Amino acid sequence: MVLAEAPELTVQHLRMGRHEMTDGAQIAGIAAIRGVTAVEGRLWGYFYDAASGANYTFQVPDDPALLPGPGEVLVGEGVQRARGATWEGAPLFLSRYTGDMVKFEVVRTFSSDSALVSSDLVLLNEADFRAFFKLPEGVWTDLAVSIRNPLEIPTIMEKASKLMPDARFITRDEIGRTYQKLFSWREGLMIALAAAAVLAFTIFAAEKASGLSAEEAREIGVLKAIGWDTRDVISMKLWEGALISLGAFLIGTLAAYLHVFAFGAGLFAPILKGWSVIYPDFPLAPVIDGMQLSTLFLLTVVPYTAATLVPIWRAASADPDQVMR
Numbered sequence: 001m002v003l004a005e006a007p008e009l010t011v012q013h014l015r016m017g018r019h020e021m022t023d024g025a026q027i028a029g030i031a032a033i034r035g036v037t038a039v040e041g042r043l044w045g046y047f048y049d050a051a052s053g054a055n056y057t058f059q060v061p062d063d064p065a066l067l068p069g070p071g072e073v074l075v076g077e078g079v080q081r082a083r084g085a086t087w088e089g090a091p092l093f094l095s096r097y098t099g100d101m102v103k104f105e106v107v108r109t110f111s112s113d114s115a116l117v118s119s120d121l122v123l124l125n126e127a128d129f130r131a132f133f134k135l136p137e138g139v140w141t142d143l144a145v146s147i148r149n150p151l152e153i154p155t156i157m158e159k160a161s162k163l164m165p166d167a168r169f170i171t172r173d174e175i176g177r178t179y180q181k182l183f184s185w186r187e188g189l190m191i192a193l194a195a196a197a198v199l200a201f202t203i204f205a206a207e208k209a210s211g212l213s214a215e216e217a218r219e220i221g222v223l224k225a226i227g228w229d230t231r232d233v234i235s236m237k238l239w240e241g242a243l244i245s246l247g248a249f250l251i252g253t254l255a256a257y258l259h260v261f262a263f264g265a266g267l268f269a270p271i272l273k274g275w276s277v278i279y280p281d282f283p284l285a286p287v288i289d290g291m292q293l294s295t296l297f298l299l300t301v302v303p304y305t306a307a308t309l310v311p312i313w314r315a316a317s318a319d320p321d322q323v324m325r
Contacts, residue, residue: 009169013168021141035147036148039144042144047094049094057120067123074108077111241304246301
């Protein structure tokens, strides 16, 4: 949904393999290509704030409703949080080098509802952007190309590459695939952690199924010696294993619920959100999926309870004197 309004094609000028400012004179040439409906120069960049140790994303918005006035900015809630702003609309002071100080009036702070895309964002007008980064007129960070028919993108890229042979052309689909790979990589880390937990549980259940400890075997022998039937011993031990595994399941589920929804998933959030000084800060809506809980129950409680059946049956069926010895 975030990329739904992204341009069909983005053009970036490269020099020595690095992204460089694009000359606005190229706009007319690309706009003249058949199938191109509009070409707009965009201004955006990054600024490292030494005071907070965070990187901010500076951008000139395309939407006139979000365009601030001279000396004014719109910021994400993460920017104010990183700066330690103590009141709403606190001014933003930025230093580009030693002895320099630029002041912006914060006229709006984006709420945490949009924190995933606006937490580190600073919106300002074009004149302030060029003055802050000392950019001349007529240069742009990149060009956003709107195309009438998406099927014509390869043809338009081929024609545009002849006008700008040293440019990089990025389609909206390529950006989507890049983000998908990024999230898949982070998801893979979580899967690896889950696989390690499942492996540990499997080893524990296998160890439980391989045999009883000397203390447990002696307990069964004593019960048999005082008159307990084999079925009674098996039933009692199965109930014991079920209660232990069910108790562990309930405690683990409650602890996971509190960790995610009460404490913001502090152990896993840095992996899922990304490693940064400014993390998106947004509350998670409590959701309980009955199917997931049922599946987890069947994969943990039932196997552990079943793993105790064979060694208990062997011990309960043997002679009490032999078991105690």
